[in-house]
Amino acid sequence: GESVGLHLPTLSVQEGDNSIINCAYSNSASDYFIWYKQESGKGPQFIIDIRSNMDKRQGQRVTVLLNKTVKHLSLQIAATQPGDSAVYFCAENARDYKLSFGAGTTVTVRA
Amino acid sequence: KAGVTQTPRYLIKTRGQQVTLSCSPISGHRSVSWYQQTPGQGLQFLFEYFSETQRNKGNFPGRFSGRQFSNSRSEMNVSTLELGDSALYLCASSSSWGNTEAFFGQGTRLTVV
Numbered sequence: 001g002e003s004v005g006l007h008l009p010t011l012s013v014q015e016g017d018n019s020i021i022n023c024a025y026s027n028s029a030s031d032y033f034i035w036y037k038q039e040s041g042k043g044p045q046f047i048i049d050i051r052s053n054m055d056k057r058q059g060q061r062v063t064v065l066l067n068k069t070v071k072h073l074s075l076q077i078a079a080t081q082p083g084d085s086a087v088y089f090c091a092e093n094a095r096d097y098k099l100s101f102g103a104g105t106t107v108t109v110r111a
Numbered sequence: 112k113a114g115v116t117q118t119p120r121y122l123i124k125t126r127g128q129q130v131t132l133s134c135s136p137i138s139g140h141r142s143v144s145w146y147q148q149t150p151g152q153g154l155q156f157l158f159e160y161f162s163e164t165q166r167n168k169g170n171f172p173g174r175f176s177g178r179q180f181s182n183s184r185s186e187m188n189v190s191t192l193e194l195g196d197s198a199l200y201l202c203a204s205s206s207s208w209g210n211t212e213a214f215f216g217q218g219t220r221l222t223v224v
Contacts, residue, residue, distance in 0.1 A: 043215035
């Protein structure tokens with residue numbers, strides 16, 4: 001079946017270090033991917049997106065990498081801060097235009 | 112510009128009852144999608160409305176329904192509530208159909224007892 005999943009459910013990172021959150025997808029027809037951040041008690045917050053005709057996109061302190069060959073997506077956060085502690089979801093927009101979400105990675109930033 | 116507004120934020124209902132949740136999208140956005148979030152199943156797509164028409168539907172029973180009004184506001188209804196319907200219901204709005212760059216509201220926390 002088609003699914004979007006994250007490699008690790010939790011990630012602990014030292015403040016100031018870079019974080020890398022990984023996501024694998026299985027639907028080769030997917031052409032649009034989004035990373036969301038969800039803090040406790042809040043709805044998912046849009047971080048960055050990327051289309052399948054790109055392999056890299058940069059935002060403020062974040063970079064998304066897309067490897068279509070191995071169907072892998074990653075989110076890199078530079079100089080991780082305490083405010084980055086949250087659950088991160090990758091989402092895939094497949095041909096049917098439904099957003100499919102992965103299970104999420106909980107990022108904890110250590111002071 | 113105001114974000115996506117969902118009301119109410121919290122709701123407690125009894126099994127067998129029905130519930131209506133409301134979502135006001137970002138001004139100018141015409142697409143509204145609904146998602147159910149639970150610890151076990153994660154975020155699951157319910158349905159999407161664009162210009163008052165349901166454009167897409169997830170794999171949920173017919174007890175889950177929705178509608179969209181001419182001002183793009185949307186409501187979601189769940190009838191004959193079951194304990195398993197307890198979840199965070201999230202609404203997302205987009206400027207166009209197809210879930211591109213969707214922005215989420217805070218959600219409605221529904222507890223069925």
